[in-house]
Amino acid sequence: MIIEIKYKKLICDIGKRVYEKGFVAANDGNISVRIGEDEFLITPTNVSKGFLTPDMIIKVDSEGNVIEGDYTPTSEMKMHLLVYRERSDEHAVLHVHPPYATAFATEGIPLDQAIMPESVVSLGTIPLAQYGTPSTDEVPKAVKTHVHNHQGVLLENHGALTWGKNLENAYYLMESLEFTAKINWISRLLKGDRELSKENVAKLIDLKTMMGLEGVSPKGVDVPEGTHAKKVTSVNEQTLSKRDIDLIVDRVTTSVLNALNK
Numbered sequence: 001m002i003i004e005i006k007y008k009k010l011i012c013d014i015g016k017r018v019y020e021k022g023f024v025a026a027n028d029g030n031i032s033v034r035i036g037e038d039e040f041l042i043t044p045t046n047v048s049k050g051f052l053t054p055d056m057i058i059k060v061d062s063e064g065n066v067i068e069g070d071y072t073p074t075s076e077m078k079m080h081l082l083v084y085r086e087r088s089d090e091h092a093v094l095h096v097h098p099p100y101a102t103a104f105a106t107e108g109i110p111l112d113q114a115i116m117p118e119s120v121v122s123l124g125t126i127p128l129a130q131y132g133t134p135s136t137d138e139v140p141k142a143v144k145t146h147v148h149n150h151q152g153v154l155l156e157n158h159g160a161l162t163w164g165k166n167l168e169n170a171y172y173l174m175e176s177l178e179f180t181a182k183i184n185w186i187s188r189l190l191k192g193d194r195e196l197s198k199e200n201v202a203k204l205i206d207l208k209t210m211m212g213l214e215g216v217s218p219k220g221v222d223v224p225e226g227t228h229a230k231k232v233t234s235v236n237e238q239t240l241s242k243r244d245i246d247l248i249v250d251r252v253t254t255s256v257l258n259a260l261n262k
């Protein structure tokens with residue numbers, strides 16, 4: 001019993017953490033812990049994970065039957081139970097919608113590039129589990145494909161799921177997953193060898209003008225009719241050098257990063 005209360009409190013603490021981190025909005029996300037051979041604690045549906053109290057946590061068996069508790073378990077319980085069924089070595093599962101990771105999931109891009117030593121060591125690569133209608137068997141089926149060789153997955157067009165030895169472990173894996181997604185996204189922004197489209201060059205010229213930098217126009221670039229950039233082009237007959245573009249991209253990137261850090 002004391003152990004059970006301890007785990008219920010821990011679930012509430014992690015719920016508060018994921019809510020304050022912005023990993024979930026409103027009533028999103030769900031958390032579970034294995035406490036016995038056929039006993040699991042899991043969060044209820046329709047409750048904000050930032051304001052959980054121990055009495056809201058439900059005890060279920062491996063079939064999802066409620067053993068104890070007044071609330072209704074999360075509708076995503078099946079994917080939690082799938083992880084426990086397939087991985088007897090894992091004792092906690094966490095599902096949230098962290099913005100960067102969810103953006104990759106929405107675009108259908110797995111986090112399978114080894115870009116940082118820390119995340120490679122702690123997290124490994126994060127595959128994409130094929131989209132499944134929430135609460136149906138499609139979701140656990142998609143997760144099953146990856147559950148044995150990974151510590152987490154992106155759920156296509158949905159969010160992220162991690163599992164660990166204990167709840168803190170599953171939480172830190174989620175933090176690493178989201179951090180990896182964020183760095184991955186910024187790296188993609190900074191990638192210098194990609195050709196800018198004509199439209200993007202036109203937008204950059206507009207931004208450059210707004211920033212008060214000297215207005216110049218790109219040589220051989222057809223700026224779309226009717227755009228503000230067209231006017232800039234007609235006023236100036238100079239060329240936009242590689243250095244100019246680099247300077248503008250650098251300024252825009254710095255602005256984006258500053259905005260993100262606020």
Ligand SMILES: [Zn+2]
Nearest residue numbers: 029096158159
């Ligand atoms: Zn979800």
